[in-house]
Amino acid sequence: MNKPVNFEDSERIEIDSALLKDAPKINLSRRAIISGLAAGSVFPILSSCTTNPYTGQSELAFMGDDQIASMAASAWTDLKSQTPQTSNTRLKNRVLNVWSRIERVTPKAGEQWDVAVFDSDDVNAFVMPGNRVGVYRGIVDLAENDDQLSTVLGHEVGHTIYRHANRRMSRAMLAQGALAAGQVAVSSSDTLNDYGGAVAALGGAALQFGVVLPYSRESELEADRAGVDYMHSAGYDVKQSIRLWELMQANASSSRQPEFMSTHPHPGTRINELRQYINAKGYAII
Template sequence: MANELNFEDAERVEIDGELLRDAPRVNLSRRAIISGLAAGSVFPVLSSCTTNPYTGQTELAFMGEQQIASMAATAWTDLKSQTPQTGNSRMKNRVLNIWSRVEQATPKAGEQWDVAVFDTDDVNAFVMPGNRVGVYRGIVELVENDDQLSSVLGHEVGHTVYRHANRRMSRQMLAQGALAAGQVALSSSETMNQYGGAVAALGGAAVQFGVILPYSRQSELEADKAGVDYMHEAGYDVTQAVRLWEVMDANASSARQPEFLSTHPHPSTRIDALRQYINARGYALM
């Protein structure tokens, strides 16, 4: 996204369009939902928890990592075929060298990655399921030093370590199931049936602004902190993670939308969170 760094996480597979933005729809018929509610089986069927091998955390996951990676494979191939990659060997080698240091400092060290440096002005970077990383010339040219670029790359690895794509998709699926069940309950009530459409719209808005967007912003902050950990382990200056967002804020478009409407936190929010985290971890005193 021009003039604004919008680190894209594993939920994205195309520029300005989320690859995995919409989770697979929970397509249950009204009869199936009613039967499931009566048997108490709708949400138990939808519920599934797994242990993240990188963090040890138990998390909600309706799909396997390999399944999500397969979903992104075609989009990644299409993106690489449709978007020019840089012919500047110096720039590409710079990105790959920093990437190598950062990646080796993460829980995913030694895994196979596909890193592409795209030749566009987009001030952006993203990661796709299946260890696919895209970096745009715009962000490489904007950062002031290698430390700031290491923060960008560490952030992207953080999304994959915390499996944010899977977690977000699972929450969307659960929310869709809850809304579907709610609509059935409303349609079964003669009193509330006439308001079903309005209530459903309000429910959808509540999910979007109360669950999906806040979770997305939380994931960004989590990836920011993970990136700082990897920077520190790789020997980079973690204070440059804060400086990066100062630079981004100074170069951002004046038309930025309010934070509560955005998938990403405001730069000032990220700056404050990073400072607190760096101080708390004892990496530096800011």
């Protein structure tokens, strides 16, 4: 039985951890943080905005896309050397043909991409900074037709268009700085000092469940919507995106975490969101 995964769950968590490990740390001295808190200047110091060249939106970004892509290069090389790629020419060509149709209708059309099709039962696909896409045989086999496969590939391009890797890393770095500031504030308070450990732990949980995970879930839904746009532009049947997630839901593990504890929305949530989006855009009536 195929291992149920929401496109990127397993590999992407490992990849993100590797990237975050290599990311520059926000190291402010205790005195600097206290001074910043008093002046209200800690978060302006930590914040940095850039313009997304594909969407024109202003976004939080501590690092450039090229820098993150360079950091991801070794992880991508290691993954390809450790995971066998498929020798099934028909399966690989199927992925590349669908990829070609999707890629050419996106804002990143014509850019250089590295697409690998891995010989694994994992129901999984992922994208890494630097236009690197990994697709597992398991998810290709799960897809009943090319329209459903285009849902997966359009979703992955959506992550790169909205620079989700950069956003996620930047917010993790910002959260690190916020926790440091909070711990200093607690340790500077005579009233709260005895409870500093508990307050710090509570702050970490609040950031994780209240900011980081919901943000990740919204990124997934944003990539879902972008994927549907590209499906429609490429001439694929957008209704098949619903069918794909029905298949994913049928294969979902009974031990799945509650949605508020997960980085990915529940398949049922994604189905409802996609149905509303497709109807609102007029792509189809579902």
